[in-house]
Amino acid sequence: MLCCTVKFCGGCNPRYDRGEAYQTVRTSLVDAASFSYPEDGVHYDVLLIIRGCTGCPYLYEEIDADHRVIMDSADGIPEAIRTIRQLA
Known part of the structure; x- marks a missing residue:
């Protein structure tokens, strides 16, 4: 199981719901990675x-x-999931 952390940029120009994207990544990788804040x-x-x-x-x-x-x-969500899964 990978030990992962997440950082969000400052959000000055968000073009999508970054929190929702994070939840999608976390949920998709529940069997391969654990996430926490740094x-x-x-x-x-x-x-x-x-x-x-x-x-x-x-x-x-x-x-x-x-x-x-x-x-x-x-x-970029599918690619992030794929990349992290490949590291597991």
Whole structure:
């Protein structure tokens, strides 16, 4: 089971419901990954970065994670799920 965390961009220009997208990803991966919000000093297998648009360059490098999966639209949900599942 992968240990995953999630970060949302600042939401200055959201083009889709990012909270709903996160719930879809979590539900789809319940058998392969556990998600939590980031905590200092914790290492994660995957950091899921949910952006509201394509303009945000921030990668949250202060979070210790082996892999970063970036989603910037609702169309990216299936790819994010596939990518995380392949890492499991």
